[in-house]
Amino acid sequence: xxxxxxxxxxxxxxxxxxxxxxxxxxxxxxxxxxxxxxxxxxxxxxxxxxxxxxxxxxxxxxxxxxxxxxxxxxxxxxxxxxxxxxxxxxxxxxxxxxxxxxxxxxxxxxxxxxxxxxxxxxxxxxxxxxxxxxxxxxxxxxxxxxxxxxxxxxxxxxxxxxxxxxxxxxxxxxxxxxxxxxxxxxxxxxxxxxxxxxxxxxxxxxxxxxxxxxxxxxxxxxxxxxxxxxxxxxxxxxxxxxxxxxxxxxxxxxxxxxxxxxxxxxxxxxxxxxxxxxxxxxxxxxxxxxxxxxxxxxxxxxxxxxxxxxxxxxxxxxxxxxxxxxxxxxxxxxxxxxxxxxxxxxxxxxxxxxxxxxxxxxxxxxxxxxxxxxxxxxxxxxxxxxxxxxxxxxxxxxxxxxxxxxxxxxxxxxxxxxxxxxxxxxxxxxxxxxxxxxxxxxxxxx
Numbered sequence: 154x155x156x157x158x159x160x161x162x163x164x165x166x167x168x169x170x171x172x173x174x175x176x177x178x179x180x181x182x183x184x185x186x187x188x189x190x191x192x193x194x195x196x197x198x199x200x201x202x203x204x205x206x207x208x209x210x211x212x213x214x215x216x217x218x219x220x221x222x223x224x225x226x227x228x229x230x231x232x233x234x235x236x237x238x239x240x241x242x243x244x245x246x247x248x249x250x251x252x253x254x255x256x257x258x259x260x261x262x263x264x265x266x267x268x269x270x271x272x273x274x275x276x277x278x279x280x281x282x283x284x285x286x287x288x289x290x291x292x293x294x295x296x297x298x299x300x301x302x303x304x305x306x307x308x309x310x311x312x313x314x315x316x317x318x319x320x321x322x323x324x325x326x327x328x329x330x331x332x333x334x335x336x337x338x339x340x341x342x343x344x345x346x347x348x349x350x351x352x353x354x355x356x357x358x359x360x361x362x363x364x365x366x367x368x369x370x371x372x373x374x375x376x377x378x379x380x381x382x383x384x385x386x387x388x389x390x391x392x393x394x395x396x397x398x399x400x401x402x403x404x405x406x407x408x409x410x411x412x413x414x415x416x417x418x419x420x421x422x423x424x425x426x427x428x429x430x431x432x433x434x435x436x437x438x439x440x441x442x443x444x445x446x447x448x449x450x451x452x453x454x455x456x457x458x459x460x461x462x463x464x465x466x467x468x469x470x471x472x473x474x475x476x477x478x479x480x481x482x483x484x485x486x487x488x489x490x491x492x493x494x495x496x497x498x499x500x501x502x503x504x505x506x507x508x509x510x511x512x513x514x515x516x517x518x519x520x521x522x523x524x525x526x527x528x529x530x531x532x533x534x535x536x537x538x539x540x541x542x543x544x545x546x547x548x549x550x551x552x553x554x555x556x557x558x559x560x561x562x563x564x565x566x567x568x569x570x571x572x573x574x575x576x577x578x579x580x581x582x583x584x585x586x587x588x589x590x591x592x593x594x595x596x597x598x599x
Contacts (some may be wrong), residue, residue: 170231174277187243194337224356228596235277245281270315347425358437366543375446378531380487384470446508451481563588
C-alpha cells in the first residue's frame with residue numbers, strides 16, 4: 154500500500170473540498186420549501202428504497218454550523234453545495250420564500266467565517282412540483298424558468314461564490330430520469346428523454362447568459378462521465394460502447410464546446426428532438442465556460458443486446474474489478490483517461506475541477522469509530538490518477554470528495570453511504586470516519 158498524496162503534491166491554490174446537495178442533506182420539510190418531484194417520486198411504490206424521501210435527511214438546515222466545523226477542522230479549503238429551487242421558489246416561479254434565501258445567506262457567511270470557499274451548484278435535481286406538473290424538463294419554457302431562478306440566487310449570494318455551476322449531471326437530470334426511469338420523474342419515454350437532453354442544455358445556456366449579464370465570472374457546469382468501454386472486440390460491442398459513450402460522455406460536452414451532438418446518439422434521438430434544436434446549438438448553449446466540473450465514479454462495459462426491441466440496442470456487461478456498495482467497479486484509471494481526453498478533445502487548458510468522486514460502503518460505527526479502509530484506498534488511488542493527469546498536462550484546479558456526509562442517496566434511500574462522515578439517521582449524530590482523518594492529515598498546511 155502506497156502512502157496517499159498530500160497537499161504538497163499539488164500546486165499552490167489547488168482547491169480541496171467536499172460536496173453535498175440540497176435535497177440530500179438539508180431536510181426539505183424545514184423553512185417553507187415547496188414540494189419537489191422527488192417527494193412525489195419517493196411516494197410511489199417501488200421507486201425508492203423503503204419509500205424514503207429527503208424530508209429530514211441530515212437536517213443540515215439546522216446543523217450546518219456543525220458540518221462546516223467538520224470541514225474546517227479537516228483542513229478542507231472549500232464546500233460545494235447546491236441551492237434548492239423549491240426552497241427559494243416554492244411554486245418554481247413567482248413569490249420568493251425569503252426564509253430560503255436567508256438560509257443560503259447564513260450558510261455562505263458561515264463558510265466565509267471559517268475560511269472556506271463557497272462553490273455553488275444552482276440545480277442538483279430538485280425540480281419544484283408545480284413546474285413538474287407542467288412537464289418540467291420536457292417543457293420548452295423551462296430554460297426561462299431556470300434563468301429566473303438563477304438570477305434570484307445570484308442577486309443574494311452570487312458575489313460571494315468562489316465558483317458557480319449551473320446544473321449538476323445533466324445526463325442524470327435528463328436521460329436517467331426521463332428515459333431509463335431511475336430518478337424522478339421516473340419516465341421511460343424516448344421523446345421525453347430526448348427533449349430533456351436538449352432543454353437542460355438550453356437552461357444551462359440561459360443561466361450562463363443571465364449571470365454574465367450581471368457581471369458574474371467563475372461560471373461553469375458539472376458533467377458526469379464514465380469510462381465507457383466495449384465488453385469485447387466484437388463489432389456489436391464496439392458499436393454499443395460508442396453509442397453509450399455518445400449518450401453519457403459526449404452529448405453535453407460536444408454541444409457546449411463544439412456546437413454539435415454526436416452522430417451515434419442522434420441516430421436514436423434526432424426524430425424526438427424539439428423543432429429548431431440545430432439553431433439552439435449555435436446560440437447560448439455554447440456560451441464559453443470559465444471552468445468545467447467533472448464527476449467520475451466508475452467505468453462500464455457495454456455490449457450489443459440482441460434481444461433489444463428498441464433503441465439503443467445495448468446492455469451493460471459484468472466487469473471483473475472489485476465493486477463499491479453501489480455495485481460500481483473501482484477503476485481509477487478511468488478518471489485519468491477522462492481528464493486527459495477532455496483536455497485533448499474539448500477544453501484544452503480550461504480549468505477542470507473534479508467536483509465529485511467517492512464510493513459508497515456499508516459503514517458501521519463500532520466503539521465510537523468508523524473504519525473504512527476500502528474508502529481510504531479508493532481516495533488514495535483516485536488522487537494518484539488526478540496527479541498523473543496534471544503531469545500529463547490537464548489544468549486540474551481542484552478536487553471535491555463526494556460526499557461530506559452520508560445522506561439521502563436518491564432512489565437508494567439511506568442505505569448507500571458515500572460520506573467521510575457517518576450519519577446516524579435516527580439521532581443525526583455525526584461521526585468522522587477513518588477516511589476523514591486520513592484526508593485531514595493529507596491536507597495539513599505546512
